[in-house]
Amino acid sequence: MDVKKNILNLIANAQYDSYLFYAIERLVLTMLKEYSKEQGKEIKTNVTNKNFVYDAFFPNGVDDLKGKIAVEIKNTIYIDSIPRSIKNLITKINKISNKRKAIDILLVIIVNEVPLSINDKIISLKENQNFDIKIWDINKVAEICNKYEEKFKKIYNNINMFLLDDTLNNSFTEENDSYNVRNSEYINRIKTEYANEKLVLFLGAGISVDAGIPSWNDLITELFVKMVEGKMNETKTKMGRSKDRIVSSIIKQNESWPLIQVRYLQEAYKGNLKKNVSDILYKKSSNSSALLTEIAKLCIPNRKKIGIQAIVNYNFDDLIEINLKEQSIEYCSVYGEGMKPNDSEIGVYHVHGFIPQNEDDYDRVSDSMLVFSEDGYHTLNQEPYNWSNLIQLDYLINKSCLFIGLSMTDPNLRKLLKIANDKRLVSGSEINHYAIMRKFKIDKKRIKNIEPIERFEKINDIMQEHLFNAIGVKIIWINDFSEIPEILKQIK
Numbered sequence: 001m002d003v004k005k006n007i008l009n010l011i012a013n014a015q016y017d018s019y020l021f022y023a024i025e026r027l028v029l030t031m032l033k034e035y036s037k038e039q040g041k042e043i044k045t046n047v048t049n050k051n052f053v054y055d056a057f058f059p060n061g062v063d064d065l066k067g068k069i070a071v072e073i074k075n076t077i078y079i080d081s082i083p084r085s086i087k088n089l090i091t092k093i094n095k096i097s098n099k100r101k102a103i104d105i106l107l108v109i110i111v112n113e114v115p116l117s118i119n120d121k122i123i124s125l126k127e128n129q130n131f132d133i134k135i136w137d138i139n140k141v142a143e144i145c146n147k148y149e150e151k152f153k154k155i156y157n158n159i160n161m162f163l164l165d166d167t168l169n170n171s172f173t174e175e176n177d178s179y180n181v182r183n184s185e186y187i188n189r190i191k192t193e194y195a196n197e198k199l200v201l202f203l204g205a206g207i208s209v210d211a212g213i214p215s216w217n218d219l220i221t222e223l224f225v226k227m228v229e230g231k232m233n234e235t236k237t238k239m240g241r242s243k244d245r246i247v248s249s250i251i252k253q254n255e256s257w258p259l260i261q262v263r264y265l266q267e268a269y270k271g272n273l274k275k276n277v278s279d280i281l282y283k284k285s286s287n288s289s290a291l292l293t294e295i296a297k298l299c300i301p302n303r304k305k306i307g308i309q310a311i312v313n314y315n316f317d318d319l320i321e322i323n324l325k326e327q328s329i330e331y332c333s334v335y336g337e338g339m340k341p342n343d344s345e346i347g348v349y350h351v352h353g354f355i356p357q358n359e360d361d362y363d364r365v366s367d368s369m370l371v372f373s374e375d376g377y378h379t380l381n382q383e384p385y386n387w388s389n390l391i392q393l394d395y396l397i398n399k400s401c402l403f404i405g406l407s408m409t410d411p412n413l414r415k416l417l418k419i420a421n422d423k424r425l426v427s428g429s430e431i432n433h434y435a436i437m438r439k440f441k442i443d444k445k446r447i448k449n450i451e452p453i454e455r456f457e458k459i460n461d462i463m464q465e466h467l468f469n470a471i472g473v474k475i476i477w478i479n480d481f482s483e484i485p486e487i488l489k490q491i492k
Contacts, residue, residue, distance in 0.1 A: 001149060004142035006156055011077055011112055018421055019470035023159050024075040024111055026166050028141060029056060030155065032071075034148045036062055053185065058107075065134060067104025075111040078425060082110060083121040085430060086133075090125055101130050109136045167463055179439075179461070179477045186434055186474050190491050193400040194298075197305055198431075200395045201295065202312045206405025206481065208319050210289035213281060220265070222280045227268045274370065277316065278355045287322050291481075294488040295404070296323035299346055309399055310347045312392055314406065316370070318356035320348055335368040337387040351388035389416065396420035396433070402491075403435035403473070404484060414471065421472035433473045436484055440464075 007024070014020035029045050036043040039062060047057040047070075056071035072089055074082050086108060093102060108122060114137040126133040145152045155162045193199045205216050214222065269276050299308045313320055324331045324346070332341030335354035341347040353370035356362055383389065389412075395401055397420045408414070417433070424431055440460045444450045465475050478484065 001153055003145045003152060004138060015077055021075055022470060023163050025073050027155055028073055031144050035144050065105055069105045069107050070103045071107045073109045079112060079118050086122050087125055103131050105132045105134055107134050111141055112138050183476050186476050187490055190402060190434055194491055198400050200309050200399045200401045202401050202403045204314045204406030207291055208315055208317055211292055211319055212284040212286045213317050219280055223265050274355055281317055282357055287319055290485045292319055292323045294485040296327045298488050298492050299329050300327055312349045312351060314352050316353055316355040349391050392416050393420060397423050400431050401433040408435055417471040434476055435473050436476045439477050439479055
């Protein structure tokens, strides 16, 4: 078996399936474990040092390399981007060192052919550092893999099953609070992006719930019940006290197929759809909440800087605008092609449509399109040059984005994230996106042995992290949505 050729094939295919980059990294780490075991050397993987994570760490050296060795694995086809990436890594290492020697050697493992010019650029970075830099390229990686050819072959031929097994095994060894360490690292990164004026907010329905705005499922349910109730009234049949039970039952049903139901709603309401949506949206609205207040405060410029670059809002409501106004922040609501904020305004892009409480405050808002049904989502998917897709892609490629209140299941958003991630890989950009998400929890009431359930929850979280990482999104886990305002305060 030509090990080197097969590894290079994986690298080449990864440009079409970015999840393979993660698979290659896990493959290399597995081979390194075998290699260090044979030498009687200890190796640790995904080692955290003051909110910074090494891919691997040899505390007592490996081969003829002595001392504490930090390992950084680079498995990319874009070799020219590696020196800049290593330079950024060195800056991070120096920040956590606090003038003490954190490592003796930085070992850069490049899973590809390395031109001499790139090799020299990387080695030159060790000048004025208190640690050495060494490089292992594809030839060294292939040499190690050849020593354990049978194991390599088994993994290579079943790469997806290997990833699943690897994820399951990692869940058994990972500390229960390790996500807190990653959270701290990610929040620190976001603070840096915010300070550098590179942060964009992507907001979903979850941000408005505490302010009395119904969730998507609740909105669809109330529209549906209102439609049916109207038809029943025509036949002089009353829902009466049964209405609340009907609503709660349909909410559960809508979790499976809400968009199908919307098709009937559009036909039933026709020209009155926006009016009926508006009535239900704002029926119980208080216009603000602790979360909305902190989002608005995050948009207040610091020391003449812009701060948040823009807000991409998936919601129909105008609660973000109300809370920005409360903080005396200039903004421009964008809900159609050709609209653009001026230099002093923060753009609030309503990419799925806009239904403000007072339409008279906004030009031609009644003409804005609502992405409300399967047809609307299909339009976005099929029209790459739609204004809302272009806006989102621009920010996803060039800025660091923080997702709040989004389930991240929207197929069009995931498609845009995949396109943006591929573009960033080509350019060698190290921009990451971050999503604040609630940890998956199963009701454990009246269950005596909860250990298997907790294990499943942990495995599910880790698999979610890996899947989102493949499209360039890091997850900040929370146990309750009430934690989000405090996270935003930390970023500010």
